[in-house]
Amino acid sequence: xxxxxxxxxxxxxxxxxLLAGVVALGAGHGQAAETDFxxxxxxxxxxxxxxxxxxxxxxxxxxKLRDLLGQPVLVVNRPGAGSAVGARYVAQAxxxxxxxxxxxxxxxxxxxxxxxNFEYQLKDYAPLGGVAxxxxxxxxxxxxxxxxxxxxxxxAHDRPGGLSFCTTGVSGLNHLQLEMFKGLVKSKTGTVLNVxxxxxxxxxxxxxxxxxxxxxxxALPYSSIVRNFEGNGIHNIAVQRHERLKAMSQVGTxxxxxxxxxxxxxxxxxxxxxAGTPTNVVAKLEAxxxxxxxxxxxxxxxxxxxxxxxxxxxxxxxxxxxxxxAKFSKVIKASGLAVQQ
Numbered sequence: 001x002x003x004x005x006x007x008x009x010x011x012x013x014x015x016x017x018l019l020a021g022v023v024a025l026g027a028g029h030g031q032a033a034e035t036d037f038x039x040x041x042x043x044x045x046x047x048x049x050x051x052x053x054x055x056x057x058x059x060x061x062x063x064k065l066r067d068l069l070g071q072p073v074l075v076v077n078r079p080g081a082g083s084a085v086g087a088r089y090v091a092q093a094x095x096x097x098x099x100x101x102x103x104x105x106x107x108x109x110x111x112x113x114x115x116x117n118f119e120y121q122l123k124d125y126a127p128l129g130g131v132a133x134x135x136x137x138x139x140x141x142x143x144x145x146x147x148x149x150x151x152x153x154x155x156a157h158d159r160p161g162g163l164s165f166c167t168t169g170v171s172g173l174n175h176l177q178l179e180m181f182k183g184l185v186k187s188k189t190g191t192v193l194n195v196x197x198x199x200x201x202x203x204x205x206x207x208x209x210x211x212x213x214x215x216x217x218x219a220l221p222y223s224s225i226v227r228n229f230e231g232n233g234i235h236n237i238a239v240q241r242h243e244r245l246k247a248m249s250q251v252g253t254x255x256x257x258x259x260x261x262x263x264x265x266x267x268x269x270x271x272x273x274x275a276g277t278p279t280n281v282v283a284k285l286e287a288x289x290x291x292x293x294x295x296x297x298x299x300x301x302x303x304x305x306x307x308x309x310x311x312x313x314x315x316x317x318x319x320x321x322x323x324x325x326a327k328f329s330k331v332i333k334a335s336g337l338a339v340q341q
Contacts, residue, residue, distance in 0.1 A: 037097055037281045041072040044100045044271070047086025047108075049079045053223055053305055057132060057269055058102045060301045064292040082172060083107055084115045091120040095276035097285060101125065104134050105173050105267030106324035113329060113338045114171040122318075122325055125272040126282055129289040130312030130320065132269040132302055135222040135245060136177055138238040138254075139229075144216050149238050149257040152217060153185055153193060162194040164215040166206045170199045171337055174219040176328050177240065177265055179335040181219075184259055210234055221267075222248075224306045240265035247306075264327070268312060268320050286314045 044062055046055050055077065062073040078086040086101065087108040093099035101108070109122035138149065146152050156163035167174040178197065185193040198215050200206040207225060210218045211233040220226055222239065227247055230236050236251045242263045244253055254262035271289060273282065292298055293311040302309040312320065332338050 037278075037284060038069050038071045040098060041074055042069060042098050042100065043074045043076050044102050045086045045090050046075060046077045046102055047079060047083035048077065050077050053134070053221070053307060054102060054104045054269070056305050057104075057302065057307060060298060060305070061102075061131060061271075061289075061292060064295055064298050065288055068288040068291055081115055081118075082111070082169065084111050084118050087111060088118065088120060090272070091124045091274055093274050095126075095274040095278075097273055097277050097281035099274065100128070100285070101272045102269065103272070104269050106321045106328065107173055108272075109321055109325035110329050110332060113332045116339050122321055124275050126275050126277045127314050127317040127321060128271045128273060128282060128285045129314050130268040130270045130310060130317045131289060131293055132307040132309050134267040134269060134307055136174060136240045136265055136267070137220060137222050137226065137236050137248075137251070138181075138217065138240075139210060139220055139226065139234050139236045140217045141210055141213050141215070142233050142235055143213060144235075147235070147237055148252065149181075149254065149259060152237065153189070155216075156194045157191065159194070159216075162196050163217060164198050165195040166198040166200055166209055166215040166218040168199075168203055168206050168220065169201060171332075172199075173267065173328075174221065175199065176331050176335075176337075177219045177262070179337070180262060180265075180328075180331045181259070183331065183334055184261055188258070207234070222306065227306065264323075268317065268324075269307065270312075270317050270321065282314060 044058050046058050048054055058075045062075050066073045078089050083103065090099055090101035108125065111118045112121050140146055140152065144155060146155050165178060167178055169175065175197065182193045200209060203220060203223065203225065206218055206220060207229060209215050211229065222245065236248060238254050238257055239245055239248065239251055240254050240262045242253065242255065244251060290311050293309060299309045
């Protein structure tokens with residue numbers, strides 16, 4: 001028996017149209033919510049304790065971003081595990097633009113190599129832009145009587161038992177810079193740099209040890225405390241950047257002293273959101289950062305912190321971080337610092 005032809009029913013048509021309308025309405029509401037960003041306070045996570053340069057930089061920015069975004073911008077410190085605690089918190093946060101991460105350098109992009117059970121990488125963050133540059137340097141106790149990196153290498157070679165060399169912490173950026181320097185010395189001279197790594201928990205204790213002669217040399221971040229120690233028991237002998245610092249024009253760059261590979265070791269201070277944050281929210285935050293960095297008062301305050309104010313857009317900030325992560329990942333693996341996950 002032949003079944004009768006059943007045309008596409010009006011009831012089915014109405015149902016499909018209603019479903020399509022619901023989907024469109026939902027999409028419209030989602031987009032409106034993003035367009036209205038921000039509708040509540042924004043939080044900047046600092047992965048270190050209060051009082052440091054990064055914390056101060058975050059607070060300077062928060063004050064201006066509050067005015068630009070029209071919402072409170074809170075600074076919350078989540079220190080621990082060499083910034084891994086704060087980095088993990090942000091990576092796990094809802095990607096809506098309300099939880100941001102400020103970092104000096106690219107360490108959060110290679111923490112998975114040096115922190116056990118840390119699973120996040122650079123791909124888990126959405127850089128919004130760079131706002132400042134931090135410079136690192138090599139310094140020696142005045143009794144070492146060296147003025148250049150080649151003289152430091154010779155002193156380490158000639159000194160019985162090696163040269164004690166401090167940094168601001170195990171697997172921190174200054175430690176990785178020391179390991180990078182050791183690798184370059186070996187590749188350029190064929191000899192192993194005869195140093196003993198002495199880590200300290202931060203800049204202040206490292207400086208105290210260097211000034212007191214407990215160690216002969218250090219890799220340290222540039223800051224007012226480091227600059228002000230010059231000539232007071234400590235000599236700065238090299239800055240890890242392409243150009244000399246105006247405040248320390250007598251100190252040569254690493255490149256001028258035979259190690260141009262270290263000229264790129266400046267740290268870009270970036271703000272990031274969790275990966276997956278809507279593109280228009282990222283764009284609004286990036287625009288706010290760019291506007292903030294044009295403000296003369298912000299620039300003055302950051303200069304007072306002895307950081308170098310700048311603005312790097314989100315795309316270029318990601319490229320900077322990717323290059324840095326690739327470089328230090330090689331250092332980590334070559335130096336044997338990588339952990340087994």
